[in-house]
Amino acid sequence: xxxxxxxxxxxxxxxxxxxxxxxxxxxxxxxxxxxxxxxxxxxxxxxxxxxxxxxxxxxxxxxxxxxxxxxxxxxxxxxxxxxxxxxxxxxxxxxxxxxxxxxxxxxxxxxxxxxxxxxxxxxxxxxxxxxxxxxxxxxxxxxxxxxxxxxxxxxxxxxxxxxxxxxxxxxxxxxxxxxxxxxxxxxxxxxxxxxxxxxxxxxxxxxxxxxxxxxxxxxxxxxxxxxxxxxxxxxxxxxxxxxxxxxxxxxxxxxxxx
Ligand code: COA
Numbered sequence: 572x573x574x575x576x577x578x579x580x581x582x583x584x585x586x587x588x589x590x591x592x593x594x595x596x597x598x599x600x601x602x603x604x605x606x607x608x609x610x611x612x613x614x615x616x617x618x619x620x621x622x623x624x625x626x627x628x629x630x631x632x633x634x635x636x637x638x639x640x641x642x643x644x645x646x647x648x649x650x651x652x653x654x655x656x657x658x659x660x661x662x663x664x665x666x667x668x669x670x671x672x673x674x675x676x677x678x679x680x681x682x683x684x685x686x687x688x689x690x691x692x693x694x695x696x697x698x699x700x701x702x703x704x705x706x707x708x709x710x711x712x713x714x715x716x717x718x719x720x721x722x723x724x725x726x727x728x729x730x731x732x733x734x735x736x737x738x739x740x741x742x743x744x745x746x747x748x749x750x751x752x753x754x755x756x757x758x759x760x761x762x763x764x765x766x767x768x769x770x771x772x773x774x775x776x777x778x779x780x781x782x783x784x785x786x787x788x789x790x791x792x793x794x795x796x797x798x799x800x801x802x803x804x805x806x807x808x809x810x811x812x813x814x815x816x817x818x819x820x821x822x823x824x825x826x827x828x829x
Contacts, residue, residue, distance in 0.1 A: 576603040577610055578628070584621035585767055586614050587760075589628050596635035597627040599682045603638075607686075608660045615667060621775060622767040623667070625690060626674040627683075630756060633675040633699065634683025639708065643815040651803035654713035657682065658795050661689035661715050666786055668779035670770050674763040675699045676756060680738065685712055688719040691782060693749065694763050695741035696756035701749060702738035709814030709826065713802035718794045724748050 578589040588610050590597040599607075614620045627633040637657070645653055664671055664686070673679075673690035680702050687693050687701070695701075703712045703720065711717060712733065721729035724747045732739065744750035754762045770778060805811055809829045817824035 572606065572609045574606050577606045579610060581620065584619060584771055586620045586623045588623060588625045590634055591628040593629040595638065596632035596678060598635050598638040600638035600641050604657065604660055611663050611667060614669065621669055621771055623669060623671045624674050624763045624767065625671065627676050630677060632677040633679040634686055635678045636681030636683055639815055639818050643819065645806050647803050647807045650806035651799050654799040654802040657714035658799065661685060664689040668782060670767065670778060670782065672763050672766060674759050676759055680704055681712065682714050685714040685716040688723065689715060692751050692766065694752045694754065694759060695744060695750045696759045697741055697753055698756055699741040700738045701744045702736065703733050704736040706734065707736045707814060707824065708818060709808055709810035710805040711801055713798060715795060717798045718792055722789055
């Protein structure tokens with residue numbers, strides 16, 4: 572596949588995937604998601620790749636969410652598909668037998684936060700911001716955020732973050748266990764690569780089995796289906812139309828609860 576929105580750089584056993592839509596803060600449109608799916612499939616199949624780092628282009632954003640200009644055209648039926656397909660791609664990241672590290676270099680919002688949550692380890696630059704602001708758009712997180720955030724930070728803090736849609740700093744992310752390390756932006760890739768090098772010295776099969784076992788502790792989770800159902804229900808509300816229109820028109824949304 573010819574990648575339009577990803578940059579791929581392979582160095583020995585490490586693949587660095589950079590999401591490259593800087594003018595839209597690396598928002599995940601359908602083409603970018605398709606490319607991420609393909610890149611992970613290839614990395615999975617390529618025996619010479621033993622670890623993956625995913626990051627965003629530029630100094631401002633990791634990924635500022637799913638692309639709102641595409642979301643606004645969803646209907647109830649294709650919204651379920653949209654959510655399920657995103658869930659599936661992010662699950663393929665979570666279950667990748669090779670360690671996947673998110674190097675979060677700026678905004679990680681909505682689908683961007685969910686992408687980071689699906690990775691095995693998150694390192695953030697000190698300017699990074701995390702959040703699941705979907706309720707501000709009249710929807711809910713649809714790419715696994717309602718499931719993985721509580722797994723990582725606990726139910727109470729996940730409730731607060733998802734229900735308020737608040738953004739938090741990298742430092743706060745570190746305090747609640749969302750982020751493993753916070754470093755100055757210029758040291759972000761060095762820190763991520765340092766961690767990769769440590770893991771690469773360990774037995775590859777043991778590393779894969781460990782990833783598998785850790786994932787297995789959450790494997791009886793039916794919440795993803797509930798999330799996809801709730802995401803597609805939200806799409807038929809007037810509040811969703813208002814929320815997405817308000818973002819694109821750069822104004823505050825006024826919700827009616829309908
Ligand atoms: N989808 C589509 N476009 C997006 C986007 C998204 N999720 N996030 C940012 N962009 C676009 C903006 O529309 C803008 O495009 P334009 O220059 O063509 O108008 C460009 O990226 C820059 O964003 P802008 O909002 O001007 O930057 P900012 O510094 O003022 O604000 C954010 C940064 C991240 C706070 C703001 O962009 C934002 O709230 N983004 C949406 C976050 C979100 O709700 N994500 C969840 C989606 S489900």
